[in-house]
Amino acid sequence: MKLYEFEAFQNPRRVRMFLAEKGIEVEREQIDVPAGEHRSEENLRRNPGAAVPFLELDNGNFISETIAISRFFEETYPTTPSLMGATAEEKATIEMWQRRVELGLTQATGDFFHHATEGLGEVDRYRNKEWGENSRKQILATMKLLDTNLANNEFIAGDRFSIADITAVCAVDFAEYLGMPISDSHINLRRWHETVSSRLSAAA
Ligand SMILES: N[C@@H](CCC(=O)N[C@@H](CS)C(=O)NCC(=O)O)C(=O)O
CATH class of the missing domain: 3.40.30.10 (Glutaredoxin)
Known part of the structure; x- marks a missing residue:
């Protein structure tokens, strides 16, 4: 493999x-x-x-x-820690948040990178600046949504670390690289980011 x-x-x-x-x-x-x-x-x-x-x-x-x-x-590897949920409700809740984060942050930061910056340069020359800037709005709105959600939850999909946290921390770090750090007012998102970033896996 x-x-x-x-x-x-x-x-x-x-x-x-x-x-x-x-x-x-x-x-x-x-x-x-x-x-x-x-x-x-x-x-x-x-x-x-x-x-x-x-x-x-x-x-x-x-x-x-x-x-x-x-x-x-x-x-x-079913005996390793489950990151995608065990019960039907857990699986669906994790998938719901994973999807929200993937569309609102992973995809949007990718679009911002490709359209509002030099992106992959000569490898990918098509740019639509307006679309890139629209992605910025989507990124900021998704961070706000996550901040609100994390006021009542330790992790993105509830009280257990899941794949939704992995998708989110990778996208939030990329957003920071692109000049969109977590806002100071998003105290819940900041607390979550600190917790998740301190896991050994974050450095993998
Ligand atoms: N939907 C794909 C997206 C993969 C993706 O966009 N990968 C980026 C790197 S993070 C890439 O290879 N981009 C190449 C390109 O845009 O030409 C997935 O979930 O794996």
Whole structure:
């Protein structure tokens, strides 16, 4: 099994954090995304979505999409800590928050990066500045939503650490890199960020 990734980016970090929380070790290979290596013929065959991360299984098949890769490990290693929920309600609640965070922060920070900044430079030349700036609004609104939610919950999907926290901390850190740090007024989000960032997996 091998994980193809590019260390600096948020989606590969989500998978590394997920694996670290579960104590699973997987061989990794770097794909030079800023150089466009993810768009080579060979890598497009492995992941037609032209992105990292993607996982090569021992049977030669490939799985891409961070959430699908995480699901594979969640199901394959059932005795490791569950990060995607145990009961029907837990699973649905985690998925609800994971989805909100993925659309409102992961996707929006990606759009901001590609459209409001130089993004991947020559590798990806299409820019729509207006769309980039619209993403900023979405990022700030999602941070506010999370702050409100965290007033009554220790973690994003309730009282247990889950994949929703992993998705969120990776996106919040990327937002900070893009010049959108957590607002001083968001005291609940700040408290949560400090707690989650102090986990060993956050450095994976
Ligand atoms: N929906 C995909 C998104 C993956 C993604 O966008 N990865 C970024 C790195 S964080 C990438 O490889 N971007 C390449 C590009 O935009 O050309 C997932 O969840 O894994």
